[in-house]
Amino acid sequence: MPHPRRRNARRLSATVLTATAVVLSPLLAGCGDGAGGEEDLTRQRLDWKDCPAPSPAQGGGASPSPLPGGDAWQCATMKAPLDWDRPDGDTIGLALIRARASGGENRRIGSLVFNFGGPGGSGVTTLPAFGQDYAQLRTRYDLVGFDPRGVGRSAPVRCLDDRRLDAYFQQDATPDDGTERAELLKNTREFNAACEKNSQKILPHVRTTDAARDMDLMRQVLGDDKLHYFGISYGTELGAVYAHLFPKKVGRAVFDAVVDPTQTSEQGALGQAEGFQRALDNYAEDCASKAEGCPVGNTAQDVEDRIARLLKDLDARPIPGIFPRELTQTAATNGIAQALYSKDFWEYLTAGLAQAYDGDGQMLMMLSDSMNGRGRNGEYSSLTAANVAINCADDKPRYDTAYVQRKLPEFRRASGLFGDHLAWGMLGCTGWPVKGAADRPDVGAPGAPPILVIGNTGDPATPYEGARKMADALGEGVGVHLTYRGEGHGAYGSKNKCVRDAVNGYLLDGKVPAADTVCS
Numbered sequence: 169m170p171h172p173r174r175r176n177a178r179r180l181s182a183t184v185l186t187a188t189a190v191v192l193s194p195l196l197a198g199c200g201d202g203a204g205g206e207e208d209l210t211r212q213r214l215d216w217k218d219c220p221a222p223s224p225a226q227g228g229g230a231s232p233s234p235l236p237g238g239d240a241w242q243c244a245t246m247k248a249p250l251d252w253d254r255p256d257g258d259t260i261g262l263a264l265i266r267a268r269a270s271g272g273e274n275r276r277i278g279s280l281v282f283n284f285g286g287p288g289g290s291g292v293t294t295l296p297a298f299g300q301d302y303a304q305l306r307t308r309y310d311l312v313g314f315d316p317r318g319v320g321r322s323a324p325v326r327c328l329d330d331r332r333l334d335a336y337f338q339q340d341a342t343p344d345d346g347t348e349r350a351e352l353l354k355n356t357r358e359f360n361a362a363c364e365k366n367s368q369k370i371l372p373h374v375r376t377t378d379a380a381r382d383m384d385l386m387r388q389v390l391g392d393d394k395l396h397y398f399g400i401s402y403g404t405e406l407g408a409v410y411a412h413l414f415p416k417k418v419g420r421a422v423f424d425a426v427v428d429p430t431q432t433s434e435q436g437a438l439g440q441a442e443g444f445q446r447a448l449d450n451y452a453e454d455c456a457s458k459a460e461g462c463p464v465g466n467t468a469q470d471v472e473d474r475i476a477r478l479l480k481d482l483d484a485r486p487i488p489g490i491f492p493r494e495l496t497q498t499a500a501t502n503g504i505a506q507a508l509y510s511k512d513f514w515e516y517l518t519a520g521l522a523q524a525y526d527g528d529g530q531m532l533m534m535l536s537d538s539m540n541g542r543g544r545n546g547e548y549s550s551l552t553a554a555n556v557a558i559n560c561a562d563d564k565p566r567y568d569t570a571y572v573q574r575k576l577p578e579f580r581r582a583s584g585l586f587g588d589h590l591a592w593g594m595l596g597c598t599g600w601p602v603k604g605a606a607d608r609p610d611v612g613a614p615g616a617p618p619i620l621v622i623g624n625t626g627d628p629a630t631p632y633e634g635a636r637k638m639a640d641a642l643g644e645g646v647g648v649h650l651t652y653r654g655e656g657h658g659a660y661g662s663k664n665k666c667v668r669d670a671v672n673g674y675l676l677d678g679k680v681p682a683a684d685t686v687c688s
Contacts, residue, residue, distance in 0.1 A: 209247055209255070210388040219243035219265060222293045225550040226263075226320040228543050232296035235267055236303070241296050242266050246389055248317070251373055252381045260370070262382060263321035264314045265292045267299060271307035278392040278419070280309035280675065281383060283316070285401030285425070287376070288541075288554035290320035301661060302398075304668075308676050309396065316406075317382060318367075318374040318557050324550040325370060325557040327363040333548050334493060337540055340483070341498040342588040349569050352592065357599045360560075363553060364601040371602050374554070375561045376609060380410040384417060394419030396675070400658055401425045401630055404621075408642060411613035418616040420675050425658035426621055428634030429611045429641050433563040434575070437590045438582055439631050444590075445583035447508040447628035448472065450655060454511075455518060464521040475504070476585060478524055487529045490537075495529025501589050503535035508628045511655040560597040564604035567594040614643045618680045620671065621647050624662075626655035650681055653688045664688075 219241045221231045232241040243265050250258040269276040282302075284294045295313030302311055315322040328336055336359060343349040363371065383406075387395040396419040399407035404423035411418050431439060452471035455462035465471030479497050486494035493499075507517035513535075520531030537544075541551030572591050579587035597604065613619075619642055623635025632651075639647030652659035652667050659667045666687030673679040 209249070209259075209385060212247055212389055214244040214246060214264065214389060216242040216244045216266070219292075219296075222290070223321055224543075224547045225324040226290040226293045226315065227541065227549040227551075228545070228547060229293070232265075232299075235270075235299070237270070239268065239270075241299075242268070243292065245321075246314075246386060248382045248385055250323075250369070252378055260317060260323040261321070262314055262317060262386075263292050264312060264386070265295055266313075267296075267306055267311045269306060269308060269310050270303075275308050276310070277308045277676075278310070278394070278396055279312045279387075279390045280305055280396045280398055281312045281314070281386065281390075282398045283400070283403030283406050284313075285399075285403045286319070286551065286555055287316065287402045287406075287558035288319055288551040290315050290549065290551075292320055298661070301663075304672055305398075305675055310390075312386075312390065314382075314386065316374075316379045316554075316558075318370055318554045319550055323370050325363060325374065325553040326366040326550070327359055327553040327556070330546055330548050332362075333540075333542070333552070334546070337499065337502075337536070337542075338493065338496055339498065340496070341501075341592055342483075343592065344483075353569060353595060353598065356595050360556070360597075360599050360601070363557060367553070367557070368601075371557055371561065374557050375605050376406055376409050376558065377413065377605070379406055379558075380413050383410055384414050387417065392419070393417075395421075397421040398675070399423050400660075402427060404630075404638065405429060405609055405611075407619075408611035408613070408638060409609050411616045411619065411642065411646070412610050415613045415616035418613070418619070420617070420678065421619045422622070422660075422671050422675060423619060423635075423638065424622045424660050424671075425627055425630045426623055426635040426638045427630055428637045429609050430637045431634075432607050433559070433565055434567070434594060437594055438579060439634070440629060441579050441582035441587045441590045443631035444505055444508055444586045444628040446631075447626060447655070448475075448504070448583075448585060450626055451508060451514050451517065454514065462518070464518055464525070472585070474525070475521065478521070479585070487524065487527050489529040489533035493533065495524065495533050495536075498589070499536040500524065500529070500532050501586065502539045503532035505586065505628070506535040506539040509657040510661075511626075556596060556600075560600040560604060561602050562605050562609070563597065564607050566597055566600075566604070568598070569595065611638065611641050612643055613646050616642070616646050618648045618674075619646055620650060620674050620681065622650045622652060622659045622667065622671075624652045624654050624656065624659045626653075627657055629657045648680055648683050651684070651686045653686065659687070 222229050245261040247259045249255045250260050291313030292315050318325045343352050405427040452468040456468045482497040486496045489495035507513040523531050541549035579591040621639040623632040625632045639649040670681040
């Protein structure tokens with residue numbers, strides 16, 4: 169589970185559950201000639217066209233299906249400065265997608281920009297995949313997604329090729345001795361060196377502050393006086409950084425599955441260990457309570473004990489996964505974590521565990537592949553490369569093996585299952601060629617309008633406590649905290665009526681929910 173600090177709000181994609189035809193299309197070169205300055209870029213006109221099939225860096229697959237009523241999704245490329253400190257210099261292209269508002273021009277508020285998290289997730293592919301979830305919001309907004317810089321079709325970060333990524337994800341991510349520790353560190357350094365070799369020009373310019381400035385340019389190019397925004401997971405941090413930089417330009421904004429802005433990368437990893445353990449406990453209790461019985465354990469403790477034994481056995485003896493790859497301890501742990509992102513996926517976790525106990529690792533490996541951005545054809549999206557690049561550009565701390573070893577007992581107390589993986593993941597930025605920006609992001613946004621901040625009590629990846637910290641950090645009168653007592657990563661996607669009414673009421677009608685509203 170390398171580079172774990174911020175995981176996006178990914179759900180199981182069609183590449184996990186069905187075979188996906190990937191259309192090979194060339195990646196954008198990324199950098200162009202000078203554009204004549206930031207002022208000129210605000211006046212650019214976007215050339216909206218029918219969307220092509222996603223590129224391999226976006227995850228592959230088919231072009232997005234038409235919207236209800238037959239309208240097509242439209243795609244365009246926006247120019248932005250490569251270096252925001254030199255706006256007259258080289259430019260990069262940022263890939264955008266939109267669905268025009270369905271309720272008529274008289275009811276249209278403007279654009280609603282989405283970021284689904286990661287960092288590293290392609291908004292151009294994610295928005296149409298789940299666009300129906302936002303149909304009500306589309307009655308008054310153009311729905312807009314984008315690939316942030318370094319992602320998908322927006323000057324993607326490239327590191328290892330697909331064959332070497334397969335080997336990278338087969339490595340033992342929880343070393344037990346000096347030889348294994350040295351191997352993990354060597355693999356990490358080789359990965360990071362490949363990123364520098366293949367993406368040297370973009371790496372210094374993928375910080376969250378850069379993406380926030382891109383969003384303000386996007387706001388102007390889209391013709392909006394204010395940025396209306398829906399951020400999920402890492403997208404909440406991006407939105408908060410935007411609010412800090414441009415408080416007077418914030419429109420109606422919602423943060424769901426909220427990153428804790430007060431934590432260092434180490435504290436974030438420890439919080440995730442606690443969050444995934446809490447989600448695993450809830451899964452085990454749910455499975456054991458079913459009237460028809462639980463096929464992977466008689467009691468909640470039995471479910472977790474059997475998982476622990478499986479992972480210990482896999483450390484010594486992997487089992488067949490998806491040929492020719494084997495299901496290793498690392499891949500199985502990734503697969504389990506992926507299934508805990510949503511209660512809807514618990515049935516896949518049960519099936520995957522049952523198969524693994526019978527010596528078949530295919531289902532858990534499919535879940536692990538989804539976590540890592542691997543398609544069924546063996547091609548990887550830019551997800552992992554971009555995730556590492558953005559995290560390492562943002563986060564100042566760098567950790568070594570001796571430090572991780574000292575911290576292992578604390579991580580193991582947080583989670584016997586996930587603690588080691590998340591602790592050793594702190595090595596991810598070792599030898600990274602770009603200095604990290606800060607210990608924590610600046611998110612104070614005095615003068616901004618209310619921002620709705622939603623925490624889910626059962627969230628494994630962005631634990632519930634972070635939402636309150638974010639609401640407080642945004643500032644008095646800005647952060648409006650809402651609690652959802654549920655399971656999974658995020659709240660709006662659960663379709664809970666109370667959450668939906670609160671979010672839709674604010675975004676569509678400007679009705680700010682009462683602070684500390686609780687939805688069950």
